[in-house]
Amino acid sequence: MRPDLALLPLLALAGFAAGGGMRLMDPLLPLLAQDFGVGVPAVAPVVAGFTLAYGAGQLITGPLGDRYGKLQVAAVALVLYGLGLAVSTLAWDLSSMIVLRTGTGLVAGAVIPLAMAWIGDAVPYEDRQATIGRFLTGMVMAQLLVGPASGIVAQFAGWRASFLLLAALALVVGVLLVRRTGRAPPPGAGRGLGLMQYIVLLRAPAGRRLMGAAALDGAALFGGAFPFVGSFLIERFGLSPGAAGLCVAGFGLGAFVYTRLARRLVARLGEKGLLAAGGAMLAAALLGTSMASAWWAVALLQAPLGMGFYMFHGVLQARATEALPESRATAVSAFAMALFLGQSVGALAFGAVLHAAGYGAVFAGAATVTAGLAAWVARVPAR
Structure with missing residues (x-):
């Protein structure tokens, strides 16, 4: 039985939320530096921590998706990502912000690769690139909109408001995905985690x-x-x-x-x-x-x-x-x-x-x- 492609718009929104995490910080570095009493170069680890964790987390999220279900894992990761964004607004100094931002990147990296893998299950190869293109609309719009929107919101309400808005989107979409995918049985019951597949x-x-x-x-x-x-x-x-x-x-x-x-x-x-x-x-x-x-x-x-x-x-x-x-x-x-x-x-x-x-x-x-x-x-x- 093929997965329901009616989920594609919701997955595009998930891609927007996860992809937005990359662009969120673009206009916020000077504000964070001012808030934490440091220079802008000192805030660079906040960006690097998110990016490195985003990539390193792939080592485990892929096998988890094969074991417990691609969208099931992506949905839970999106909820955790939204919570991480929200909790990051409570950072009290630069060190705590680096830790929270790194943890957020660790779960953010699960969403887009697992959604594309799910499309691989759902769509024949000859139609797959076009379908992935439709899914990537969300991530592309995040690249276009999140940076400027984050800067405008932060200008009037502070950098924490930018984090909270993206957190709300991630949580809403994540909860909807959990509800849509929670009833499906894990496809890999009885199997190990499958790290040897690498x-x-x-x-x-x-x-x-x-x-x-x-x-x-x-x-x-x-x-x-x-x-x-x-x-x-x-x-x-x-x-x-x-x-x-x-x-x-x-x-x-x-x-x-x-x-x-x-x-x-x-x-x-x-x-x-x-x-x-x-x-x-x-x-x-x-x-x-x-x-x-x-x-x-x-x-x-x-x-x-x-x-x-x-x-x-x-x-x-x-x-x-x-x-x-x-x-x-x-x-x-x-x-x-x-x-x-x-x-x-x-x-x-x-x-x-x-x-x-x-x-x-x-x-x-x-x-x-x-x-x-x-x-x-x-x-x-x-x-």
Whole structure:
């Protein structure tokens, strides 16, 4: 019996709530620093703790999803995430905030990978990327809206109000998911937790290729190009942080266009065509950014950058849902872990490139890696 795809809008809201946790802190760092009596650099561990826990938690949440039910675990994790956001407003100093934020990231990381694994169960492979695109609408809208909304709310009511609003959304959606999924029996009754499935995945050549592609994707884009666009606009062209944020928001617009066109793009181009077109758009936009002589040129390139990224990355996500069908949640979590590991390594590597050769070299280097990665992935079979 196939799962009920009527849950997809609720899952998109769950993705919005969980994805919003990444963007929530963007405008709040100066306010936290002022509240706790420290400088802004001292607040960086609040962001790092959430991100590292978000990635590291995949090690256990994937096997838990395969053992007790993907949506059951995702629903409980979303409720715990909402509670973590609410409790974080009680932080009395920087150390307590770091601990609470890290714990919140640990459960937040379960929601999106387990929802995608559930889609893998629900949808045939040929329709899966388009369905994942519909689900990702929530996460894309979080990237567009949560940062600016968090800043506006905090300006009038303080940073704790921003946390509470996102906590309320997460709790409401989490409780609705618990009610919708609580009656379903655990699919893995009588089985162990299945941590050995990670080894099964890595023993397969296709599994190793997919994890390698995810790590390179994370290194070149999540750790390499994307984090430096805002600072490039500020340092090279003298934009304010707010104006730079508006420019970068164009990435989310491009991503949103992809979610609306995903089904038609998959039907017209197929997997290899999406990889080639998405990789080419990414590489061209990054190369254009490296040579940009005005801020508006960087801003105009953000939409194709966002659309190209989701065209390319969407294929990798769809393949992750089919890498280990008998332990789908474990495979998607492994993909997410590889992505975060690559992001960490890429941040260090491209940070060194920035120090040695400047922003142009960072974006040109990311373009080169992305073009090579797209060509390589397009040559290997999906399964």
